[in-house]
Structure formats: C-alpha cells, structure tokens
Amino acid sequence: xxxxxxxxxxxxxxxxxxxxxxxxxxxxxxxxxxxxxxxxxxxxxxxxxxxxxxxxxxxxxxxxxxxxxxxxxxxxxxxxxxxxxxxxxxxxxxxxxxxxxxxxxxxxxxxxxxxxxxxxxxxxxxxxxxxxxxxxxxxxxxxxxxxxxxxxxxxxxxxxxxxxxxxxxxxxxxxxxxxxxxxxxxxxxxxxxxxxxxxxxxxxxxxxxxxxxxxxxxxxxxxxxxxxxxxxxxxxxxxxxxxxxxxxxxxxxxxxxxxxxxxxxxxxxxxxxxxxxxxxxxxxxxxxxxxxxxxxxxxxxxxxxxxxxxxxxxxxxxxxxxxxxx
Numbered sequence: 471x472x473x474x475x476x477x478x479x480x481x482x483x484x485x486x487x488x489x490x491x492x493x494x495x496x497x498x499x500x501x502x503x504x505x506x507x508x509x510x511x512x513x514x515x516x517x518x519x520x521x522x523x524x525x526x527x528x529x530x531x532x533x534x535x536x537x538x539x540x541x542x543x544x545x546x547x548x549x550x551x552x553x554x555x556x557x558x559x560x561x562x563x564x565x566x567x568x569x570x571x572x573x574x575x576x577x578x579x580x581x582x583x584x585x586x587x588x589x590x591x592x593x594x595x596x597x598x599x600x601x602x603x604x605x606x607x608x609x610x611x612x613x614x615x616x617x618x619x620x621x622x623x624x625x626x627x628x629x630x631x632x633x634x635x636x637x638x639x640x641x642x643x644x645x646x647x648x649x650x651x652x653x654x655x656x657x658x659x660x661x662x663x664x665x666x667x668x669x670x671x672x673x674x675x676x677x678x679x680x681x682x683x684x685x686x687x688x689x690x691x692x693x694x695x696x697x698x699x700x701x702x703x704x705x706x707x708x709x710x711x712x713x714x715x716x717x718x719x720x721x722x723x724x725x726x727x728x729x730x731x732x733x734x735x736x737x738x739x740x741x742x743x744x745x746x747x748x749x750x751x752x753x754x755x756x757x758x759x760x761x762x763x764x765x766x767x768x769x770x771x772x773x774x775x776x777x778x779x780x781x782x783x784x785x786x787x788x789x790x791x792x793x794x795x796x
Contacts, residue, residue, distance in 0.1 A: 471520055471521035471523045471525030472501055473499065475698065479763045482687065483622070484771060488519070488771065490551045490770065491778055492517065492774070493552045493730045498549060501523050503525055503531055503634055513534060515530075515537060515538055516537050516538065516540070517774065519540075519542050519543075519771075520543045520544070520548075521766075522545050523642065524551040526551050526553055527556050528553060529555045532555055532556070538559060539557070540561065540564075540774075542762075542773045542774050543565040543566065544565060544770035545570065546567045546758075546766075547792075548787055548792065550790070552787070554789070557788075563786065563787045564783045564784070564787060564788050567626055568626055569758070569766045569769045571627045572630065572653075573756060574630075575627050576754065577705055577756035578627070578631045579631060579634045579635065581728045581730075582735065583638070584728070584787055585703065585728060586613055586614035586672070587614065588612055588726070591750070592605075592609060594747040615638075616641075617641070618642075618643060619642050619643070619671060619672070620644075620668065620671030620675075621642060622676050622677060622688070623678035623679060623706065624648075624649035625795070627705070627706070628644070628646070628731045635658065643666070644660065644662070644697075645662050645664040645666075646678075665692075668695035669695050669697075672700055672701070674688075674698070674701070674702050675705070676702075676704045676710055676711060680707035680710060684707075684709070684710045686712040687711075688711045690718070700725055701728060702726070703724060703728045704728075704729050704732075708729075708731040708735050711729075713741075720743060720748060720749050721742055721746065727748070728749075729743070729752070731750045732751065732752075736753065773785065
C-alpha cells in the first residue's frame with residue numbers, strides 16, 4: 471500500500487494486533503513489489519494485507535509468490551490490482567467495502583437533508599445578501615418532510631442510505647434492475663423503474679458502480695425527466711452522470727447538484743459548475759478518510775484472524791461479483 475496509508479490505517483492498536491496474528495516479514499510494508507528485497511520476501515509470503523496504492527498482482531509477480539494464499543484488502547474495490555491470474559490460482563480475496571460504505575451513506579444522508587433545506591445553495595447566496603435574509607424565500611419550500619427521494623442502485627451504499635432515510639418522513643423510491651423487491655421493501659423503499667423514479671423524485675442520489683453499462687446512466691434524457699428544482703447527488707462515480715448534460719441543466723438553474731465525484735476528476739478549471747450558486751462540489755471526501763480508514767483496517771484484520779483460525783471469510787470477493795460491483 472502507499473506509505474501514507476499505512477501510517478493512517480495501521481496505528482498502534484492495528485500494528486499490535488497484526489504482530490499477534492502473524493509472523494511479519496521485513497520490510498513490513500511496501501508499495502513497489504518489484505523491489506529486489508521485497509521480491510525475495512514474497513517467496514515466503516502466505517498473506518498480503520493491501521490498501522490503496524497496491525500495484526497489479528500480475529502473473530510474473532505471483533510466480534514469485536508461490537506460497538500466497540490470501541489477500542485481505544483494507545479498502546473498497548480490489549479491481550485496480552486483482553488480476554485474472556489471482557482468480558485462476560484460487561487465491562482468497564476479501565475487501566472492506568461494507569465498512570467503506572458507512573461514511574458514504576452518512577455523507578449522502580447529510581446531503582439529502584441539506585438538499586431539502588437548500589442549505590449549500592443558501593450558504594452561497596448569503597455572501598451576496600448580507601443585510602437581508604429574506605432571500606431564502608427565492609429557493610422555494612425549504613423542507614424535508616414529505617419529500618420523495620430517488621435512490622438509483624440498491625448497492626452497499628444505497629441500502630445503507632435507505633435505512634438511514636427511514637428516520638425522516640420521506641417517500642423512498644429505488645431503481646435497480648438487479649434488486650429484489652422484497653429486499654428493497656424490507657430496507658424501507660419501493661422498487662420502481664428508472665423513468666418513474668426520475669419523474670417523481672425531489673432528490674436523486676446515485677449509488678451504482680462505474681461499469682461500461684453504467685457510463686452516463688444519467689444523461690440528458692434522464693435529467694430532463696426531473697422536476698424543476700430537483701437536486702442531483704452523486705457520491706458514487708463521476709462517470710455514471712453525464713457532466714455536460716448536468717451543466718446544461720444547472721447553468722440556467724433548473725436543477726441543483728451536490729457532487730462529491732465528477733467526470734473528469736477534478737473537473738477542468740473552466741467548468742461552469744464551480745461557479746454556480748446552485749452547485750456544491752466536494753473533493754471526493756464521502757468515502758473513508760482519517761480515523762474512518764481504521765474501521766476498514768480492523769475489518770481486514772478480522773478476516774485475517776478468521777483465516778488464521780480456519781474460519782470462512784465474512785466478505786469474500788469473487789470474479790463474478792467484481793464484474794458487476796464497485
């Protein structure tokens with residue numbers, strides 16, 4: 471993993487637990503697995519604990535790690551570094567995507583509540599209206615009660631967002647062609663088609679992975695179905711939302727947006743979205759940061775402990791799953 475991540479993700483409690491569970495090689499951590507010293511150590515390694523910055527586990531690298539049996543990832547997706555060769559060799563892979571979903575769902579809930587009150591946009595308006603707060607009336611009804619929230623993607627994050635929304639008096643619609651209607655109902659939502667969801671929601675929040683099939687899932691035609699004044703929230707991946715189409719809706723003020731991810735990321739310096747009073751942009755902060763990342767490390771260490779104890783993993787990743795998930 472990147473050296474900066476081990477400093478944040480493996481503090482004294484995590485390092486102590488790691489020492490108790492396994493025999494550590496020297497060096498304990500590395501980012502460049504092509505380093506001669508690291509390659510020599512890899513010949514004996516049975517387990518890799520990985521995070522952001524792990525290089526691809528290629529055939530050449532795996533040929534030099536004949537004892538490798540498991541990869542415990544203390545972050546979300548393993549797609550950037552787990553190759554087909556890993557699956558071919560039957561190496562166990564787990565991730566901490568469930569734990570990473572927690573802060574994303576928390577951020578999204580806050581964004582939905584702020585969208586109902588138009589808080590981010592009123593905050594920008596305040597810079598121009600310093601002597602009279604009656605400007606708030608220009609943003610329409612400032613309320614969350616009775617709103618319709620459209621959740622696209624009954625994913626790890628989407629499910630957690632729905633569960634948290636149950637604390638509000640809102641109607642929750644879900645669009646996901648792979649979701650089970652009973653599971654959606656149990657979480658607190660109602661499964662509908664995407665066009666129906668778009669036409670009825672006050673707030674649209676996106677929770678689908680970045681796949682070829684989801685690129686620009688929300689484009690010009692989909693945005694046109696949203697009612698005037700609706701808010702688009704994206705904490706998933708920038709590519710699922712057509713940036714140019716969103717610009718065309720936000721520049722005249724028909725739609726509002728709260729974006730934690732963009733396409734490209736970051737947006738070009740001349741993007742009109744930066745300067746719009748009805749758009750809030752944050753620099754990809756919804757996912758695990760700081761102390762939140764140690765929740766993922768603890769999860770990876772739980773998986774390691776289960777492995778050492780001969781127990782099955784809690785969150786195994788498979789080749790089939792990674793093809794349709796983040």
